[in-house]
Amino acid sequence: MKEKIVFPKPKVLADSPMHYCPGCQHGTAHKLVAQTLEELNLVEKSICIGSIGCSVFIYNYLLVDTVEAPHGRAPAVATGVKRAKPDKIVFTYQGDGDLASIGLAEIVHCANRGELVTVIFVNNTVYGMTGGQMAPTTMVGQKTTTCPGGRCREREGEPLKMAEMIASLGGTAYAARVAVNNIKNLKKAQKAIANAFKVQVDKLGFGFVEILATCPTNWKMTPLQANKRIEQEMIPYFPLGEFKNCLGENQ
Amino acid sequence: MTKRMFVKGNEAVCWGALAAQCKCYFGYPITPQNDIPEFMSKELPKRGGVFVQAESEIAAANMLLGAVASGVRAMTSSSSPGISLKQEAISYMAGSELPGVIVNMNRGGPGLGDIGPSQGDYFQATKGGGHGDYRLLVLAPGTVQEAYDLTIEAFNLAFKYRNPVMILGDAILGQMKEPITPKDPVIDDSEVHNWCLDGAQNRPSRIIKSLYLEDGALAAHNLKLAKKYEQMAQEEVRFEEFLTNDAELIVVAYGSIGRIVKTTIRKLRQAGHKVGLLRPISLFPFPKEILLSLAKAGKKFLTIEHNLGQMVEDVQLAICKFATTDFYGHLPGNLPTPNDFEQPILNSLEK
Amino acid sequence: MSKYVDVIIAGFGGQGVMLIGNLLAYAAMEQGLNVTYIPVYGPEMRGGTANCTVVIGEEEIGSPIIFNPLSLIAMNRPSLDKFQPRVQDNGVLILNSSLVEPSLAEKNRLKAYAIPVNELADKLGNLRLANMVALGAYVQATGIVPLQAVKNALPNVISSHYAHLIPDNAKALQTGYDYAQNQGTV
């Protein structure tokens, strides 16, 4: 039988090894974005807004024009780029600390203004880069280095559901939550990311995809255990699916 | 003797804060000071205190503003990029005369820089940092014991002057471990009841603010602040002198760099070179008088910093009547060792 | 002259160099000495070596970071290559001869001890005790603190989770100490 590669490496993805920990799904998320940019033929007009987190070195892997934004400010920087160059395709790639904590104002207003940009949001329920502190998406009961007794609803509130929140805003044209923990979900994720770019191309409004992802290192789990946690703990609280879709067929 | 503890600089700051009866901590993760929020999240609640991981440094600093307005001892900490975000609230605290304690474990910059040690935030710390005409009281520990002692001091001074106080360390101080001897300081906050907000019961209501629109009001307010800074200059100057008496050359260096230079100086002394060290501990108020008197005595000067030249301007200003200072800047991105400073010191000595 | 020693302890991440650095420093503190310990992370952590510097002295300590140390514990080859040339003449070298060829030691210049720490630890039933074997040898070679002080310090640096391993760690310290005493320098 001839081997068939079902998940080929996009050309826009650099040929260098990534610095991510074993089992980290940032790499998968990068690949999905890269694939979408190629499929939609957007590579040469894309401008990426990097954020501050483990994905800070995204420019080493995703070979498109990239600017580094201060922690949490990527949607504001994206607004600036897009307003200055409306014919470019502008997207941010942000973690949950970056987007849902320090950058909450920027993401909400960017979406609410209906900026024609796409946001790829990686939710791994912790601050990865700084060593596993609590994030706004940390699950109730989950132990981190700054909630050593576990996140407590009364003290720290419940994990923010960003995809739903963004979907509720007038300027949003597409909002979905996906996971990359199995092939089925991976395929859906691919489609969601494509949609989040298509609404930008069609000038329909703001596009948003939340990707549930592992952080085995800070979860203190093996990659396999971490992947299981996505299914067993995260998806029940963070349901997958499209929360808004203004693309042609759904209008 | 009390039993010594073996702790990181970051932890020493926390132990100092606990000893000073800090009741609230507000923070946001950033390397290289994460030990502070992590420690406080564990230890403060046990002691009836409050730990909040804020959504940002902007929020953390404003939580601090709120807590200290109620008269409670409180603290926030961060490292360079996060300290930039705290500047708004720091300016408001200075303007509103509020005693917040802010810890900066300085890392390399500008922008995201790196996570290694640096003294790139000297200007930001000592010249105000945020908008408006104000100063922080800035203390720069060189040892872990000092990090502990000066944190206790920071709370006392913040309340004495009703002014924000900053502890300026770096990634070296934060990460290194040394023994500290704990203390049991006496805390006197009896004054607090004269200004804090705790509900206008049996007294007229109070306002804590920084807005002064009436004719002449802001000028008067600024002059009042200036008087405090003058009093600080009279009473709060701190420095360490090391082998300065017979020295031909005085090296001026603060914080971690100050103590690293000390080893260089010991070595050069063994080879017969007459060099000494002046290590400013309070960066504001700056130890001008001692520098002036050393300059008067005919010494040569070399300022060494872990940046491309910031404190050197204050040194030069202090000694300008009698001397000039050379400068040597260690670049961020690599750990300074005593060897790095040998040749620069010899060069200045031979000039 | 007053008592003073400084040491760079270096190896792969995971070889426990930070732990023995802490342990040595703690023991020295309990002996009433001044001491500093600084871990060095950074880009080196990812691929190659992890290291820490411990400075111990009767006098107040200046720099916690040392370029030319008086001694070195090298747990692997990259650490030896990087730090051996920096060790001062007549300094002490503890070399992990389980992973590094002993002939690489600059024995004309240094008091070099080749200790097969992995084998010795393995014999004790736990390869992860190799770091303790190395420290035991170091304590013998320098005499900076009594071995008993190091053993006494164990409960203060080993997390309570591993408290049951303290006797094994003490045994490993003793093994390294005895080995260095019996074999002497290379």
Ligand SMILES: Cc1ncc(C[n+]2csc(CCOP(=O)(O)OP(=O)(O)O)c2C)c(N)n1
């Ligand atoms: C103003 C500011 N505060 C704090 C930091 C430190 N910092 C770097 S990355 C990060 C958060 C990373 O978490 P997340 O966004 O969840 O991304 P992940 O690393 O998990 O992918 C923080 C707080 C910073 N760089 N700038």
Ligand code: SF4
């Ligand atoms: S710390 Fe977590 S998010 Fe960061 S690279 Fe490792 S696994 Fe990925």
